[in-house]
Amino acid sequence: MKPLRPIFRRSASKDELEREAAKLRNRDWVEILRVVHPSQAQKVEQEYLLSRLREDWGRLVSTLLAQHSLPEKFEGRSxxxxxxxxxxxxxxxxxxxxxxxxxFELYGISTRIKARATQKIYWPELPATKAAETEAAAVPKRATNNPALDTLIADLESLR
Known part of the structure; x- marks a missing residue:
């Protein structure tokens, strides 16, 4: 696999630049592991690439498809x-x-996509679903009154 190169756009927002910088920091750990533990480097590089694909999946496919699909793992070149x-x-x-x-354009790897229908998918927090969650969060939640919890929080804040 080719080493991954982060892509920085000059017109990117501040949040996007921070996200790209975090990707670069994670990539540095992959490079360090490649030197220290070469036997584990390929597996870690695939995991890193898979996490980047999951994060960018909403941009690679449509929003609806991103909400109903999830890159799971690499099987050889697929x-x-x-x-x-x-x-x-x-x-x-x-x-x-x-x-x-x-x-291939974003990450420099050639891969084939195998789509498989399955009933059980573990859905981590994905960028494609965050927009739907923020709309649901706009509805005010019922406030719970728990004086014991409030006093515990106040005691913890006073210790700071």
Whole structure:
């Protein structure tokens, strides 16, 4: 695998630049591990690439497809993507060529996408779902009145 190169855009927002800097710091750990433990470097590099793909998945595919699919693991030169329904697996299979080209442009690796429909997907917090969560958070939640918890929080804050 080729080493990953971060892409910085001059017109990027401050949050995006901070996110790219964090990616660069994580990439440095991969490079250090490559020198110290060469036997584990390929696995760690694949995990790092997989985490970047999961983070950028909403930009590589449509928002709806990103909410119903998740890059799971690398199997040789193939990227296994789990989808929660056959419809989304078929849609991903139809646009796989363009997604593979985008992955090659962004990360410099050539991979084939295998879409697999599965019923159980562990959904970590993804950028594609954050927008939906912020809309749901706009509804005010019921305030709970717990005086014991309030006094404990006040005691902890006074210790600072």
């Amino acid at each position: 990227l296994l993507v789990h989808c929660d329904h056959n419809t989304f697996a078929n849609e991903l299979a139809m646009i796989a060529g363009s997604v593979e080209k985008q992955i």
